[in-house]
Amino acid sequence: MDPSTILKEKVQNGFIVEGLEDMNEEYLQALKQTLIIVGDTELLSIPPLLTVYDQAPTLNNKITALAIMQDEIGHAHIAYRLLKDLGQNIDDLLYKREPHRWKNPYAFDFELSNWIELGVFNAFFDRAGYTLLGDAFEYTSYGPWKRALVKVDKEELFHLRNGEVIMRTAMQDPELREEVQKAVDWMFLMALEFFGVEDRLKSRSAQLEYRLKGRTNDELRQKWLSTAVPFCESIGVKVPAHYDEQQQKYVLDVPFPCKFDPVNKKWLVDQPDTWDNVIKRFKQRGPHNKQFVERIQKGAKELEQLRKDAV
Amino acid sequence: MNHTQREVHALTELLETIADHKYVLGDRLVEVGVSGPNIEATLAAIAMAQGELGHARLLYNWCFDLRGIRGKKAEIYGQTGKAFTSIVNVNNWITLIAALYATNLAIDIVWQSFLQANHPAVTSRIQKLIREQQDHLIYAKSWAYELRHEQGAIPSRFAQALNHTVNEVYVWLTEIEKKEELQTEGYLPMNINLANQFKEHLKEVAAESLVQMN
Amino acid sequence: MVATKRKTFDIFARIKRGDPLTHIGTVEAENEHLAKVYASFTYDEEDWSEMTVVDRSQIVWVKKPNWLFAQKEGRVR
16 A cells, blocks of 8 residues: 555544654645644734734733733744744744745735724634634644644634624624624625635545544534624624525525625625635735734844844 | 822832833833744743733832722823833834843842832732743843844844943932932832942843943 | 754643643743743643753653654655
């Protein structure tokens, strides 16, 4: 049997990969890709949050937001140190990579407009993170990552609850209800895009075959909807999705994917789109991709330049 | 102001100044710290920012108590204007470490002096602050040492940045020494020499030469 | 690109008395003082009863897993 078949069979039967010598090249590449996406997603969540950090209503809120940011950096750190143990040069990855090559979600290339959007960011995007990483925690065949995800799982739940508190509180204030709805209007579908292309369009998935994830994209999207929609309904926020009793699943009330206007942060629900075009939009990056990556890289680059300068 | 009012006023001014330093430091640890040169240093900066802001809040609330303001405390939205200019002007990693190191060192020296005097109204309030600040000091000292021994223009740039904060610290510590009310009331020990203690500590990062003697 | 060579430190911690001492992660640092501080800030998800950092170069492996595939030439570990 070829190594690929051996390994796939073993991991499907519960074998835990503990080192490079347990992997074939395909597993290693799939794992590295996954970890780079996770690391970039966690780290690049910080710059958008910082765009409204100063608008925290109270000092307590500010300190809570910082605690969440600290957790995110910690989660990024986990992914990057695992990559280092797999032979990746992390200094180059973090401080020499061009902005457009980072693998964070398109949603993170946007500034937030107000504190409410920070709440929706936590409630929706951290929920997506919780769903994805929770699945990895449950299923992943890579031992070092499985063990590291204990901390992540615990902390992401706290983040999404923080978002829910901000949203629930705001919905009780007549002056803020409209802000919540406006935020949800652009961030709900953004969150759904985190889970990738529809299953019917994917030919095969190395991640599933090697048990780097357990559920498919659509299954994970459903999982997200199964808590996000009831929550939004419970606080009186309108969302473009509902539970269909006949199909026994959550369905969207608008075409998905559909076109997005990045300037006005608005979904063009009368213009359905293809996943190919969505990927093209992702590759074009959002408006603040460059600025956000540069913010992360600033200190390292400044010191590097000063090292070369004469005394 | 009567006798006790003058002493309490001096204490309140001192505590509020420390609160201001910590509030602005907390803000800079976020805005500049997020651009740290590696992930561990960045994470630690955000963690310490929470600590500094938390301490600032405790100190501002203590000042409200000393001023006799009872009931729900006002929300904190900014410093009262007494923070070192060199902290306010922190705009990159080097100036951040310089400000973090010199300020935390100075505050620790002041807290240790308070502990020495052991005034009942003070000791129990500052023990937690001292304990929680120790990791910040270790971090700042390590980074100060690293930057002092780096390559190219870094050591001289760091020396320059440290010079700015050290001068402000030195003036501040000297002013505290001269506030007799703090000593007569027993908040601080008699004949304290905070500025010299600070200068001695600078030797740990080979920076004692930066203090300018009047 | 970086000046001082940073070392890898492995972190072991125990949640409460009676629990195993578990490997919970790693940090990179220039020295053990920074390693201690970094470990403390990074791994604050529990109120640990104990935590220790160990320079990875000081760890001596007694036994490693029976690997599924023979070690290939040129693989970095």
